[in-house]
Amino acid sequence: MSIAPEQSTRAWPLAGEPPYEGSRIPARVPTILDVPPALRDTDDILQVNFGPNHPSTHGVLRLIVDLDGEQVVGLSAVIGYLHTGFEKNMEQKTWWKAITYPARVDYVSYQNNELVFVLAIEKLLELEVPEKATWTRMLLCELNRIHSHLVYLGTSALELGAISMFWYCFRERETILDLYEMVCGARMHTRYFQAGGLAEDIPAGFFPECRKFVEWMPHALRDYLALLDRNQIWLERTKGVGLLSAEDAIALGQSGPVLRASGVDWDLRRDSPYLAYDQVDFRVPVYTGGDVYDRYRVRMDEMAESTKIVHQCLDKLERMEGQPWIADDRKVVLPPREELQTSMESLIHHFKIVTEGYRVPEGEVYVAIESPRGESGVYVVSDGGPKPWRVHFRAPSFAALEATATCTHDALIADLIAIVGSLDAVMGDTDR
């Protein structure tokens, strides 16, 4: 491996004024905003416990907020209320069964999480994936990105009072979930990706329905823009709120739309292509404001770009009728169902994979993809046995919430809702 910093073709951050000078990361603990010494121990400070059971915290996030009037002067985020021990659980399951878990870690971008774990297994196994599986994975992951951003948009707007947005966004979300239902029978948590490819071929009726959806999606996006983009309340609640500069965003490990809204031109789909992202045409939206409004604009643009990618995937997949959708490695991949009736070897392979699981060669890998929330990574260690020795998720929501203290600089209590919403943290992902 060789890197040469002077050959960098991209300069970050983008030209343009940074939202603020210097760093706003709190000095003592980077994730805790301390009450200024002058205000400490005065009667003016009111400590409010915001969450964990609060409809505006997107789940069970707890914020301990120190208020001076309406001004937020101290803040610390408390997480862990949804810790379910996924990483420990996965160590007890065979690789084959462990694929079920990642989708439940981040239950809003389930398909992307499933992908990253399957990619890690395939990297350890050095398994080739058929082209049709790659393109189908890309299609479903982009649909999932639209789904995730719709959930963000609907709930964030709802919290700021734009109730109708929620219904519009969930209308399209419902269509996406119906498409998933066509593919695998479940609306979420599909477990459709297997090591080596897909669990089943994509049904023939899927393509016309999916095409109907992506042709409708630009109209839906225009609807959202009409509802929000000239909505004075939305603009005033989001513009200039929750500022985060490019330097601070990188130091705090921010990724995905939050990083791009701070002016850093970075997207793993383009800069470190996986699947077939180097063969599709899409643009990476970047804004320099670093505020809640720009995070919203990045996600709106990304939905349009994802729609374009889905179009290209459909064009490609419609010409792949009858091609294999899973690798033909009988030590890892289940044999075709019909062979079990006639072939002794297939029956043995099927039995071995289902009961004992396949063995993954000894080694460790870190695989990262661009999930709707940013860099979603998985670190996997194998001892050569049928169960993972160690699985660890690099959760983008976990990193995103580290920025709450920096973003709430000079914020009002009402802004806090907008800021937490714009970081788009899923608590299942944060707590794992």
Next chain:
Amino acid sequence: MSWEGIPGFVEFEEGHGETTVVVEREHIRDACSYARDELGFNFLADLVATDYLGWEAHAVSGYIGTAAGRDLNRPMTQGFQAVPQPKPKRFSVSYHLLALQHGAPRVRLKCWLDDGETVQSVVSVWPTADWHEREQFDLMGIRFTDHPNLTRILLEDDWDGHPLRKDYPIGGEPVRFSEAE
């Protein structure tokens, strides 16, 4: 790329297209500053600890939980399996670094430590390490020196033990008339 210049450099290895640089645990903060300032790895993607207790045991291929804990050395299935390569110490702490530049180069810095040993905190290099280190302290019991706020993060403050360690009992119900009784 010259990895030898990293402070505390021990060795580097390539595998599955990834580079791992092993660094002495006493120099991990200097190594991280060096990687950030001199080599351009400006983004800490992930920080993760792994427990290798029982790694070298014969035919480790899984574990069976009992009421008392779990038996590390009983293989899950019959059959011969290669014993994995030995590890220098019980715990590893890996730092997954990324350079936000053309080609998206990545490197994994890694240090080894035994139970009771500490490792330097890198919060002063990357503020994002704050929660990552707290998580590894909470679940794996790795102590990071000079961390400004090393408390439990995912579990309750009065939790007993560190669940991701391999010797942490996984619970389960006792089965009657089994070996355990």
